[in-house]
Amino acid sequence: MSGRALFRALAAAVLVVASVSADDHANDGAGxxxxxxxxxxxxxxxxxxxxxxxxxxxxxxxxxxxxxxxLTAGMDSVLVLYDPSGQPLAEDDDGAGNxxxxxxxxxxxxxxxxxxxxxxxRQNGTGGYRIAASASGGSSSESxxxxxxxxxASSELVLASRVFDPKLAGAxxxxxxxxxxxxxxxxxxxxxxAQGQTVRQVASASRSRGRTYRxxxxxxxxxxxxxxxxxxxxxxxGGGGAxxxxxxxxxxxxxxxSFGGTGRVPLSYHRAESWSGSAFPVDxxxxxxxxxxxxxxxxxxxxxxxxxxDLPAPWWEVDGPPRSSSGALLERGRSLPVAYRAGxxxxxxxxxxxxxxxxxxxxxxxxxxxxxxLRLVVQGGAAASAMSGELRPGDRVTLDLPPLDGRLGKQxxxxxxxFAYREDDGSWRAIPGAQTSEHTLYSVLGAPLREDxxxxxxxxxxxxxxxxxxxxxxxxxxxxxxxxxxxINAGLGLRYEDTQGAPAYTDGPDLLxxxxxxxxxxxxxxxxxxxxxxxxxxxxTQFAAQLGARGKILIMGWDFRLNYLKGIGGxxxxxGLFFGYHAFSYHAVATFDRGASIHDACLSVDDDSQPxxxxxxxxxxxxxxxxxxxxxxxxDPFQGRALGQATPR
Amino acid sequence: MRFLALLLALSLxxxxxxxxxxxxxxxxxxxxxxxxASAPSRVGLDPASIQAEGWQVxxxxxxxxxAEARVGFARQGVAVQVALASLRLRRHPGAAEARRALLxxxxxxxxxLAPRKDLGDxxxxxxxxxxxxxxxxxxxxxxxxxxxDLEQALLPALAAALRATAPLEAGAPLALPAAEVExxxxxxxxxxxxAFAPEAPEAAAIAFACxxxxxxxxTAEGYTLYPAPGPSEVEVRVFLCTADLRQRIQRFTVVFPx
Numbered sequence: 001m002s003g004r005a006l007f008r009a010l011a012a013a014v015l016v017v018a019s020v021s022a023d024d025h026a027n028d029g030a031g032x033x034x035x036x037x038x039x040x041x042x043x044x045x046x047x048x049x050x051x052x053x054x055x056x057x058x059x060x061x062x063x064x065x066x067x068x069x070x071l072t073a074g075m076d077s078v079l080v081l082y083d084p085s086g087q088p089l090a091e092d093d094d095g096a097g098n099x100x101x102x103x104x105x106x107x108x109x110x111x112x113x114x115x116x117x118x119x120x121x122r123q124n125g126t127g128g129y130r131i132a133a134s135a136s137g138g139s140s141s142e143s144x145x146x147x148x149x150x151x152x153a154s155s156e157l158v159l160a161s162r163v164f165d166p167k168l169a170g171a172x173x174x175x176x177x178x179x180x181x182x183x184x185x186x187x188x189x190x191x192x193x194a195q196g197q198t199v200r201q202v203a204s205a206s207r208s209r210g211r212t213y214r215x216x217x218x219x220x221x222x223x224x225x226x227x228x229x230x231x232x233x234x235x236x237x238g239g240g241g242a243x244x245x246x247x248x249x250x251x252x253x254x255x256x257x258s259f260g261g262t263g264r265v266p267l268s269y270h271r272a273e274s275w276s277g278s279a280f281p282v283d284x285x286x287x288x289x290x291x292x293x294x295x296x297x298x299x300x301x302x303x304x305x306x307x308x309x310d311l312p313a314p315w316w317e318v319d320g321p322p323r324s325s326s327g328a329l330l331e332r333g334r335s336l337p338v339a340y341r342a343g344x345x346x347x348x349x350x351x352x353x354x355x356x357x358x359x360x361x362x363x364x365x366x367x368x369x370x371x372x373x374l375r376l377v378v379q380g381g382a383a384a385s386a387m388s389g390e391l392r393p394g395d396r397v398t399l400d401l402p403p404l405d406g407r408l409g410k411q412x413x414x415x416x417x418x419f420a421y422r423e424d425d426g427s428w429r430a431i432p433g434a435q436t437s438e439h440t441l442y443s444v445l446g447a448p449l450r451e452d453x454x455x456x457x458x459x460x461x462x463x464x465x466x467x468x469x470x471x472x473x474x475x476x477x478x479x480x481x482x483x484x485x486x487x488i489n490a491g492l493g494l495r496y497e498d499t500q501g502a503p504a505y506t507d508g509p510d511l512l513x514x515x516x517x518x519x520x521x522x523x524x525x526x527x528x529x530x531x532x533x534x535x536x537x538x539x540x541t542q543f544a545a546q547l548g549a550r551g552k553i554l555i556m557g558w559d560f561r562l563n564y565l566k567g568i569g570g571x572x573x574x575x576g577l578f579f580g581y582h583a584f585s586y587h588a589v590a591t592f593d594r595g596a597s598i599h600d601a602c603l604s605v606d607d608d609s610q611p612x613x614x615x616x617x618x619x620x621x622x623x624x625x626x627x628x629x630x631x632x633x634x635x636d637p638f639q640g641r642a643l644g645q646a647t648p649r
Numbered sequence: 650m651r652f653l654a655l656l657l658a659l660s661l662x663x664x665x666x667x668x669x670x671x672x673x674x675x676x677x678x679x680x681x682x683x684x685x686a687s688a689p690s691r692v693g694l695d696p697a698s699i700q701a702e703g704w705q706v707x708x709x710x711x712x713x714x715x716a717e718a719r720v721g722f723a724r725q726g727v728a729v730q731v732a733l734a735s736l737r738l739r740r741h742p743g744a745a746e747a748r749r750a751l752l753x754x755x756x757x758x759x760x761x762l763a764p765r766k767d768l769g770d771x772x773x774x775x776x777x778x779x780x781x782x783x784x785x786x787x788x789x790x791x792x793x794x795x796x797x798d799l800e801q802a803l804l805p806a807l808a809a810a811l812r813a814t815a816p817l818e819a820g821a822p823l824a825l826p827a828a829e830v831e832x833x834x835x836x837x838x839x840x841x842x843x844a845f846a847p848e849a850p851e852a853a854a855i856a857f858a859c860x861x862x863x864x865x866x867x868t869a870e871g872y873t874l875y876p877a878p879g880p881s882e883v884e885v886r887v888f889l890c891t892a893d894l895r896q897r898i899q900r901f902t903v904v905f906p907x
Contacts, residue, residue, distance in 0.1 A: 271856070273710060276867040278857040284864055284875040327868035329838070329875070455862060500778045501759025502791065509753040512668055520719075526710075527719070528735065528793045534757050558671060578760040585759055586671075642668055 025052035029086065029114050037064065040132035043117060045075070048124040054115040056133055058107035059244060066115050066133045067095075067102035075127025076120035077101045084111035093120060100129075108196055110233065110244055154180035156212075157236040157243035163369065163421040163431050165252045166219020166226055167301070167308040167356075171433025173217045173247070175202060177236045181209040185239030189215055191247070192233045199227055202234075209239065219249065226306050228358040229366035248372065251356035251365040252391075252419045253301040253308065257289035257437050261400070263344020265447045265548070267337060268457035270519055270648075272319035276327070281457060282336050285321045285329055287351070289437045292333030296362040299394055301353035304360055314412065314440040318461040319522075337440035337460055341447075341548070342408050342475070346401040348378060348415055354394035365393045369421070375428065377418040380404075387420065387428070404443060408474045408547065410467035413441035442467065445477055445548030452545035453648065461522045462546040462648075477549055481592055481599055482622040484543050488536060488601040489568050489620055496567030496602065497530040498577050501584070506534045511555050511586065512644030516542050519649060529569075533588045536568060536602035538646035540590035551592040551599075553645055556630070557638035559585055563611040565633065566604040566618060573606060573616045587633070588644075589621070595641060597623045605632035675756045679773065680764070687744035688770050688784040691814040692823065693893030696720040696738040701806035707732045711854035713890035716740045722803060733797045736807065737789045740894035747787040754780045754789060768808045776800045783811040825897040826852035826889040832874075835905050842871040843887065853892040860884040874903060881905050 025033045025043050032055035035041060043052045058064055068077040079101035081090045089105065096102035099120075107113065115133075119125025160174035179185050189203040199221045207213055217234075221227050229251045236243045269280040282288075291309045294300035302308055312335045315322050322330040340346050355362040367374065373390040380401035388397040401415065418434040442463040450456040469487025474480055488494065497504065504527040508514035516538040520526040534553070541551040561583045564573040575582050589598040600621040605611060607619030611632045621629050630638055676682070696718050697709045707721040707730055717739040721732030741747040748771065755762060755773060758780075762773035765781070769788070772781030776799050777792040790799055790807060817823060827849040832841040845852065857865035862877035865885065876883050887899045 277872075278859055278865045280864040280866065280875070281862050281877065284862070284877060323866075323868075326870065327866070328870075328873070329866060497778075499760075499775065499795070500762060502778050503757045504791075506757060507750070507754060508757070509749055510668060510672060511756055514757075528791075530793070532757070532759055555671075558674065581760060585761060586756075587759070640671070642671075 023050060023052075025054065025117075027051045027053060029053060029055070029082070029112075032112075032114055035066070035115060035131065035133050037133045037135035040130050042070075042128065042130050044128045045117070045119045045126050047126060048119070049122060050118070050126070052117045054117070054131060056113045056115060057111075058113045059110050059242075063104065063106045063136045064113075064133055065102065065104045065136075066131065068100045068117060068129045068131050069096060070128075070130040071098065071100055072128035074125070075099065075129055076125060077129050078118050078120050079103050079131075080116040080118075081105060082114040082116065084109060084113060086114070089113075109194065110246065155236065155239070155241040155243045157234065157245055159234060159245050159247060161421070161429060161431050162246065162423075163248045163250055163372065163374065163419075164219060165250050165419070165431060165433060166217075168252060168419075168431070168433025168435055171219065171431075173219065173432060175215045175217060175234060175236075176212055177203075177207075177215070177243075178212040179207070179209045179239045179241070181239075184208050187213070187236070187238040189234070189236050191217060191227075192235055193227075194231055196233075198222075199232070207238070226358070228363055229356055231366070248366060248369050250367055250369070250374075251301055251353070252367075252374070252431070253291075253353045253435050254350040254376075254417050254437065255291045255299065255301060255353040256287040256351040257415065257439075258287040258349045259338045259340075259346055259439075260349060260398070261340070261345055261347035263341040263346065263404075265339040265341060265442075265444055266455075266457045267339050267442070267460050267463075268455060269318075269320045270459040270461060270522070272461070272519060273523055275320040277320075279454065280320060281455065282321070282338075282460070285336060286331055288338050289335045289439060290332045291353075294357065296357050297355055299354035300357060300362050301355070301365075302357035304357060306357045306359075311435070311437065314438055318464040335437065335439055337442060337463075338413070339442040339444055339458060339463065340404055342443040342445065343404055343406045345403050346380070346413075347398060348380075348401055349396055349398040350376060350378070350417060352376075352391065352393060352395045352397070367391065367393050373422050374431075375420045375422075377420050377430070379416040379418065380413065385418075391419075404441070406443075406475045407472065408443050408445065408480055409470035409472070410464065411441045411443060413439040415439070444546075445480065448545045448548060449550060451647070452542070452550065452645065458546040458548075459518070459522075459648070462518065462543060465522065466543045466547055477592075478623060480547060481540075481544055481549060481551075481590075484547070485540050485590070485599040485601045485622055486620065488539050488543070492525065492529070493569065494525070494529050494531050494536075495569030497532050498567055498570075498574075499579070501532045501578065503532045503534045504528050504530060506538045506646055508646075510644075511588065512553075512642055514538055514553070514644060514646035516646040516648050518542060531568065531602075533584075533600075533602040534646075536600070537588040537590045540599055540601050542646060542648055544590070544592065549592060551590050552594065552643040554589050554591040554595050554598060554626075555640075555642045555644055556587045556589065557584065557634065557636075558640055559583065560634045560636040560638055563633060563635055564606045564613070564616060566616075568602050573614070573618075575612075584634075589629070591626075591643070594643065595626055597625050598629050599623060600629070603633075605629065607632055671756070672752075675752065678761060679752070679755055681752065684748065684771060687748070687782070689816040689819075690743060690785045691740075691783065691811075692817050693740050693891065693895045694738060694786055694810060694814050695892040695894070696736050696810075697892065699736070699806050699810045701802040703802050704734075704806075705730075711890055711892070711894075713852070713854040713856040713888035713896065714858065716890055716894045716896040718894060731793075733793050734799060734803055735791055735793060736803075738894065739787045740896070741785045741787060744782070744784045747782040747785050750787045751780060751782045754787075768804060769811050776804075779804065783814070786811065786814070823895060824850050825895055826850050826891055827897065828852070828887065828889060828899060830887070830899070830901045832901065832903055835903050837876060837905070838866075839874045839876070839903060839905075840868075840871055841874060841903075850891045850895065852889040854888075854890040856888040856890075858886045858888070876903075876905050 035054040765772040769783035828843040
């Protein structure tokens with residue numbers, strides 16, 4: 001009879017009995033009377049078919065004797081022993097003589113064992129009895145009727161955590177032991193499985209009483225393999241006493257991570273030459289971060305040998321997601337980049353694994369734990385954390401990370417997934433170790449407009465290049481624009497095309513509606529490094545747009561002579577462009593305030609009161625007022641101005 | 650609504666007027682009204698086939714969506730092969746479109762280019778930078794470094810190659826690459842195959858453009874369509890382009906159920 005069946009049967013019986021007369025002891029395990037070792041209780045089988053059930057809190061390895069006696073006339077007792085799960089272990093009729101019963105057993109597990117007393121005549125037998133229990137060997141927090149001295153007050157075993165996943169990074173279980181008194185004792189600290197077999201001896205040494213010792217268990221058995229998820233006992237013996245604690249070994253881990261939240265900016269891989277396809281929204285590849293696929297199943301957290309699967313590093317190529325040798329997208333085992341508005345709150349959705357590996361096969365994670373709920377705790381590098389609700393294998397859990405800092409550009413985002421369990425007193429305790437996922441994070445001012453960048457999704461390669469210009473401490477838009485302009489002016493080895501002022505990357509039917517061949521530019525400046533003003537203005541506005549700053553190309557003037565200037569990549573100021581002609585048919589610059597001020601990566605002006613002659617005060621225009629810029633650049637008054645833009649291809 | 654439209658038109662007028670003035674000035678500068686009639690449309694030209702003495706083709710990129718190719722030229726007989734000149738050639742549907750693109754290219758140059766009589770039917774530039782058209786073909790030949798003289802073999806070779814292109818006979822169909830699309834049951838992602846018609850010209854370049862944030866990935870087995878999450882109807886445009894830049898655009902639609 002299974003435990004549940006036993007309890008159901010006992011519950012059915014109590015209904016029958018209750019209709020006849022009052023019952024002194026419950027007929028089922030739920031209401032069983034506590035029977036302490038060393039104590040004796042009286043009972044009566046009031047009516048035929050009555051059963052009295054008692055609960056004995058037994059400890060693993062300890063021996064107990066339970067017997068009936070002082071039977072009233074007509075009483076013939078039968079004693080049945082059940083283990084904590086309700087499985088019958090033993091039965092006795094007359095072992096104590098004179099129709100009384102006796103059972104002696106050694107507990108194979110710690111927990112409530114049940115003793116059922118009934119009459120031998122199940123149908124009609126009635127009568128009174130007394131029942132007593134005694135214990136010997138080991139230790140007990142309860143009083144014992146045996147001659148062994150009580151040791152509970154003098155022996156301590158404390159587990160740093162009652163729940164343990166040895167496969168989490170940095171996971172080790174600290175076991176603290178202490179024996180009161182003075183002198184030395186021979187200490188044994190071991191981990192036993194559900195069958196009482198020792199899986200690992202953690203310590204075996206002579207130790208001093210009165211001192212606390214801290215040992216660590218790495219979750220491996222004596223052969224060095226991780227133990228399977230399940231319930232174990234940690235036993236501390238020595239000096240005439242013993243203590244045991246239950247330990248839940250579980251398997252916890254995240255197998256996929258995706259990102260959301262209002263500040264998220266979806267990314268795209270552009271149509272690079274090496275990509276051989278169309279532009280590719282990064283989200284089309286699935287979750288941003290996934291473990292590789294275990295041979296034991298998609299939800300398994302471990303390799304076949306039981307070791308945890310490797311955590312993927314951020315994918316380093318910027319032209320496209322990782323692919324197999326056949327060109328197929330790798331849908332597992334990679335970490336793809338993400339982008340957020342600086343300072344926003346990233347939302348992370350973690351999908352938990354649902355199986356572990358042991359002995360080359362998939363096994364359960366030993367979850368959920370009855371009466372001991374678990375939570376996921378996520379930390380994003382800051383002090384704050386968020387906790388999920390109770391966990392089950394395969395759950396998807398969405399949590400907010402602490403707000404991202406205000407830095408713009410590329411960072412590495414590390415998300416630490418830790419776990420906690422609820423203690424008996426209701427508090428939450430951290431489980432040792434954690435799993436940490438790493439992500440390339442681009443912090444931007446915001447999502448670009450669709451008219452500036454296709455789909456409103458920045459290109460990973462563009463953000464990567466621009467991040468190099470931003471460095472580690474760019475926070476404001478004006479800083480960003482200045483650094484982007486400087487980066488294009490001085491960071492790429494570009495030179496002004498000083499024979500005709502011809503563009504290399506920009507074309508279009510007119511100056512206001514341009515296409516920027518950003519793909520060629522990102523491909524190591526495939527069209528060459530000799531550029532003109534339209535290229536530079538298109539690049540500044542486009543890279544700024546990718547980072548979330550909205551600008552325009554300002555087309556200035558029409559046929560005007562120039563003061564001295566220093567072209568991009570030039571060594572010195574000149575007044576001899578275009579074989580001495582030194583005039584522009586037009587000039588293009590970037591503006592982010594509709595022309596009030598300009599950013600020009602293409603040339604530096606002589607920013608003094610006499611820009612038509614030496615000496616020169618070199619100034620790269622970074623937010624220079626347009627009126628000042630005109631004055632320094634041109635010897636003739638400008639005619640006209642118009643705003644245009646360049647879309648990338 | 651009419652008032653708003655008027656307001657919008659008035660706000661745009663100065664910009665449009667300035668641009669129109671600029672375009673008019675540009676047209677005057679380059680003598681657009683006097684441009685000669687164009688040659689008949691050409692079938693196409695593979696820029697990688699241009700043979701210039703002392704030069705060799707170093708690299709070719711074809712853009713099937715723009716029916717455009719870019720070729721790098723390196724000096725023959727040097728140990729380190731570096732592209733010292735590049736040719737961008739684009740095949741337009743007609744001469745008018747090619748000339749509009751040429752005018753756009755001329756407008757984007759900050760200096761004023763001199764006309765050339767020896768190249769195509771319209772050409773402007775110097776020994777370091779030349780843009781022009783030959784009917785429906787638009788080209789830009791440029792030196793990658795100062796001092797590289799395009800006159801030495803490259804410009805004459807380009808001129809000869811343009812002259813040698815076959816005219817597109819009036820009314821005759823243009824042979825274009827063709828493919829049939831084989832799409833299985835829509836799934837996420839959806840593999841598909843392009844079966845090319847053997848009698849049609851070979852596609853030297855293929856490109857894709859998708860609606861609805863979908864994307865196409867090329868694999869050893871064929872192609873795979875990756876739709877954006879959620880139900881959607883995805884239209885895929887397939888751009889097929891021959892080596893001499895004849896272009897066909899084919900479309901197919903895949904419906905991803907909810």
